[in-house]
Amino acid sequence: MTTPLEVLEKFHLDFRWILSQAVVFLILYWLVKRFLFPVLLRRIQEREERVRAAIEQAEKERQEMERLRKEYEEQLAHIHEEARARLHQAMEEAYQAREALLAQARESAERLHRQAMDQIALEREKLLIELRDYVAELSVRIAEKVIERSLTRDDHHEMINDILEKELKEPTVR
Amino acid sequence: MKGGEAAAHGVAHKGAGASIAAPEETWFHWVYLTVGIPDWLTVSILVAFGLVLFSLFLSRRLETFPKGVQTVVEMGVEFVDNLCQSVIGPRGRDYVPLIFTFFIYIFLLNLIGLIPGMMSPTAHPYITLGLAIASLLMVHFSAIRELGLKNYLLHYVDRPFRNVWGNIFFNFFTLGPFVHLLSQLARLISLSMRLFGNIFGEDTTIYQFALLGMLVGQAFLPSWVQVPLPFQLPVALLHLLVALVQAFIFSALTAVYIGLFIGHHEEEEEERASHQHPLKPAHQNL
Numbered sequence: 001m002t003t004p005l006e007v008l009e010k011f012h013l014d015f016r017w018i019l020s021q022a023v024v025f026l027i028l029y030w031l032v033k034r035f036l037f038p039v040l041l042r043r044i045q046e047r048e049e050r051v052r053a054a055i056e057q058a059e060k061e062r063q064e065m066e067r068l069r070k071e072y073e074e075q076l077a078h079i080h081e082e083a084r085a086r087l088h089q090a091m092e093e094a095y096q097a098r099e100a101l102l103a104q105a106r107e108s109a110e111r112l113h114r115q116a117m118d119q120i121a122l123e124r125e126k127l128l129i130e131l132r133d134y135v136a137e138l139s140v141r142i143a144e145k146v147i148e149r150s151l152t153r154d155d156h157h158e159m160i161n162d163i164l165e166k167e168l169k170e171p172t173v174r
Numbered sequence: 175m176k177g178g179e180a181a182a183h184g185v186a187h188k189g190a191g192a193s194i195a196a197p198e199e200t201w202f203h204w205v206y207l208t209v210g211i212p213d214w215l216t217v218s219i220l221v222a223f224g225l226v227l228f229s230l231f232l233s234r235r236l237e238t239f240p241k242g243v244q245t246v247v248e249m250g251v252e253f254v255d256n257l258c259q260s261v262i263g264p265r266g267r268d269y270v271p272l273i274f275t276f277f278i279y280i281f282l283l284n285l286i287g288l289i290p291g292m293m294s295p296t297a298h299p300y301i302t303l304g305l306a307i308a309s310l311l312m313v314h315f316s317a318i319r320e321l322g323l324k325n326y327l328l329h330y331v332d333r334p335f336r337n338v339w340g341n342i343f344f345n346f347f348t349l350g351p352f353v354h355l356l357s358q359l360a361r362l363i364s365l366s367m368r369l370f371g372n373i374f375g376e377d378t379t380i381y382q383f384a385l386l387g388m389l390v391g392q393a394f395l396p397s398w399v400q401v402p403l404p405f406q407l408p409v410a411l412l413h414l415l416v417a418l419v420q421a422f423i424f425s426a427l428t429a430v431y432i433g434l435f436i437g438h439h440e441e442e443e444e445e446r447a448s449h450q451h452p453l454k455p456a457h458q459n460l
Contacts, residue, residue, distance in 0.1 A: 014300070017215060021295075021304025022311065024215075028222040028279060029312075033271040036229035043236045044248060050238065 136164075195374070196381035198298070201291045218295040221282050225275075250274060257426060262433040265320070269432055272312055277425040280305065280369070284417030287377050288410055296420075297374040299366065306366035309428045310358065317435035329435060330354040365427060372420050376413045380406045 140160070202216040211219075232247065240248055254274040258266030280296060287294030295301040318326045332350040333341045345351060387405035395401065 017212065017300045018304045018307065020215060021218060021301050022308040024219055024222050025275075025279065025305055025308040026311070028225060029272060029275045029308075031226045032229050032275045035226075036233045037271045037274075039233045039236050040247070040251060043238055043240075044251070046238050047240075 194378060194382065196287075196293060196297075196377045198293055200293050212300075214293060214295040214298040214301055217286060217292060218283060218301055221286060221295070222279065225279060225282065250278065254425070258429055261426070261429045261437075263437045265436060266429070266433075269316070269429065272316075273425045273429050276305075276309065276428055277421050280424050281417055281421035284373050284421060285414070287373070287380075288413060294373050294377055296369055297377045299370045302366040302370040303362075305369070305424070306362050309365060309424070310362055310431070313428065313431045313435065316432055320436050326435070361427075361431060365424060369420055369424055372416055376409070376416050380409050380413060383409050 198213055200213045200217060202213055202220070205211050205216045206213055232243065236244060251270065251274055254277060255267065255270050258269050258273055260266075262269060283296045283301070284294055286292050287297060296305075314326075317329070321329075330351045331341070331345045331354075332348065334344060335341050383406035384402070384404075387403035390405070391402045392400060
């Protein structure tokens with residue numbers, strides 16, 4: 001009957017060396033855990049917190065920016081609408097003003113035209129009267145020349161009156 | 175190499191004359207000759223000492239906004255933190271120092287063999303066995319601390335029935351506790367032998383390729399340019415990757431073993447609280 005230790009000896013295993021390596025590792029682990037890791041993990045945690053805070057801050061700022069942008073866009077849209085409305089109003093007013101001006105101009109032109117026509121009619125009347133006087137006088141003078149002294153003053157008048165009456169009833173000159 | 179020396183250097187060097195492995199004599203062989211501590215243990219202790227000095231140095235100049243070395247260390251710590259939280263659960267944060275120390279220490283032990291005149295201590299089974307023992311000690315120690323001794327011991331038995339005697343008979347006939355103990359032993363062997371085999375294989379390959387480069391240099395180059403050809407360079411580059419991967423596997427498995435104890439326990443607690451599981455009856459009897 002061989003004991004387990006004898007079996008191990010057949011494999012030429014020297015447990016002093018094996019266990020010493022295990023002890024070397026365990027000491028190394030203890031030292032690393034004791035000295036390096038607390039500081040290292042604290043630093044990593046600090047950085048994580050800082051980064052998280054920075055990201056949260058950035059996110060907050062982004063949301064604020066978004067809000068402002070929306071606000072500006074709304075304002076801008078409002079301004080555009082207002083400008084369009086004002087332009088529309090101004091055009092409307094201008095159109096009305098144009099219409100009014102046109103109407104006024106047309107009226108004024110019509111008035112002038114009417115005045116001119118009246119003036120022309122008046123002038124013509126005046127001219128006709130002048131012309132009739134002149135024609136009468138001319139015809140008297142011609143008649144005088146033709147029948148010089150053959151008529152008395154009374155005859156003369158009688159004759160003129162006859163002519164005038166005839167003329168007034170059926171005017172030959174217009 | 176004398177007989178006693180070979181025994182101290184372990185199985186890898188049994189019958190040193192015929193060995194194809196890289197020599198285990200380093201610049202610190204005088205420590206073995208004077209004090210009797212083997213070279214691989216000396217190198218391992220020196221690496222551990224260097225790590226302690228480095229952490230003392232680093233802990234004094236840590237800043238809130240990292241630069242240089244601190245950035246690299248913090249990246250590693252955060253990587254391990256994610257690993258622990260996904261494998262162990264919400265309590266995983268507590269195990270970050272352990273897993274991180276395993277990772278960085280084994281990584282450096284794997285890499286130091288690349289320095290000429292040094293060897294990777296992890297290419298020696300004593301070192302990897304020692305690391306695996308430390309790992310399992312920490313696993314079981316934290317399991318007892320987290321769960322209490324009673325709950326810890328309950329992990330070694332199966333409890334499919336409500337009835338106490340039913341469970342006792344079940345465990346008696348299925349040899350459940352024995353199988354559970356055996357699985358713990360298998361973890362010890364798989365953890366240590368995986369690491370040892372990978373790094374030992376890499377070191378041996380690098381050594382043999384370097385020898386080949388020297389031989390080829392001697393055989394094919396003219397006598398006035400007798401330089402060894404760097405045939406081992408691609409394997410050495412591969413070794414960087416293997417060193418990282420093996421360190422990661424070792425530490426990740428340690429986290430998994432912790433998670434199997436603690437995470438499993440949390441699941442059971444939930445089940446017990448809900449009393450809803452149709453296949454597994456509640457087992458508050460044992």
